[in-house]
Amino acid sequence: MTAPIRVLVCDDQVLVRTGLVTIIDAQPDLEVVGECGDGQTAVDLAGTLRPDVVLMDLRMPVLDGIEATRLLAGAGIAQPAKVLVVTTFNLDEYVYQALRSGASGFLLKDAPPAQLLHGIRTVATGAALLDPEVTRQLVGRYASRIRPTEDTTQDTPLTPRELEVLRLIADGLANREIAATLSISQETVKTFVSRILTKLDLRDRVQAVVYAYRRGLVT
Template sequence: MTIRVLIADDQELVRAGLRMILNAQDDIEVIGEAADGQEAVDLAQSLRPDVCLFDIRMPRLDGIEATRILAGAGVAKPLAVVVITTFDLDEYVYGALRAGARGFLLKDAGAALLGQAIRAAAAGDALIAPNVTVRLLESFAAHSESDAVPAAPTEPLTAREEDVLATVARGLSNSEIAGELHITLSTVKTHLASLMTKLGVRNRVEIAIWALARRRER
């Protein structure tokens, strides 16, 4: 299946570059472009793309607020959003993740990682640039708006789920988890799905945040 993507960035040259990179991949198609956040929200609500790729700094409405409108808590039919920016600033990552983003990348991430982030978001997963993953997740957990102990799992975690939980908190990808734990990719995905259900979270980013918050409380 072709993944339909909406791009939002206030710089025309950046949009053109992103469009060229994404359209060059066989399973991805750019179906729309927006030059500001409000236009991005309007287009996203009418086109219903599989993934929205939003810059943070945009006129009228920034990328974080646009993400909150389309993917935030309480949105009936949330869209998948990946935030891409030039600035490696913690405040941007905190805002993007709290707003419901499924990915966070820097604009120098490269075509391969960009494609991976789009595919992960379309599949209901999440990807953050590897060079910032662990630091950002730890900082996010440390600066969480709530100091409460994370909610207990609805069911006890198995020993293998605890193993997977620990690797996700370290920022490992599915393939890296499979290699380290000597299990198949499909088994990794099964454990991740079970963790999301038991922990009441939406994606691997929230799994990692839960794990880091629990570690902080121990």
């Protein structure tokens, strides 16, 4: 049998944390290996427990979720953790920072349990979790403040078609929507996405979205 996905839950609200733990532990393929209420403890526990996924709140004492995510999953980390950020709409100004810090995706705290469980399983596989509509609202809303000052397209290694796919990813489109927009198959879209990530040395679609906004590829 496949070993259960090991999850570390980090949230400073005890009731929220307890609810998350209860939902996760009720699944036969998931296992909560630890829980904590601040980012520093999450970093410490992750080093010893080696969770497959860290469920991370953003606003916490001692060390906030953004800095904890950077320490767990950021560039240059020898064994990066997969971090799934759980946030609320009134904290959406922090989401972009969390994605830049290396988070594999984010969910809203009022998401139904099924969506939470799907998110954990998705991130555990190494895939990114970006809900298209939430991406449009959160990343798009803050595009102006994260726009870079340098020219953006002259030195990109991407072909024009790959740039087109990248822009659609950054617009929040899922693979099937990109396929419909460009009149190509979903398998072809997957191939383009893989090439984009490889050429840009990016880990997943989350980083691709961040790259597109940082490079000014999305208007």
